[in-house]
Amino acid sequence: MSEFDFIQIFGSSFAVGLLIWISAVGFHLALNFLKSILWL
Known part of the structure; x- marks a missing residue:
């Protein structure tokens, strides 16, 4: 196994x-965004 393979x-x-x-992270943000809309 050469260095190039490892890289x-x-x-x-x-x-x-x-x-x-x-x-x-995107899913988490979208979920929080939906929650804030629903709570309003």
């Missing part, structure tokens, strides 16, 4: 983790 694997897993994190 590629790390990069792809980091990108996936970032996407999951962004979607989770």
Whole structure:
């Protein structure tokens, strides 16, 4: 396993983790937004 392979694997897993994190945060914000509308 070369250094390049490690960088590629790390990069792809980091990108996936970032996407999951962004979607989770987006979902949380959307849920809070809906709650505030419903409570009004």
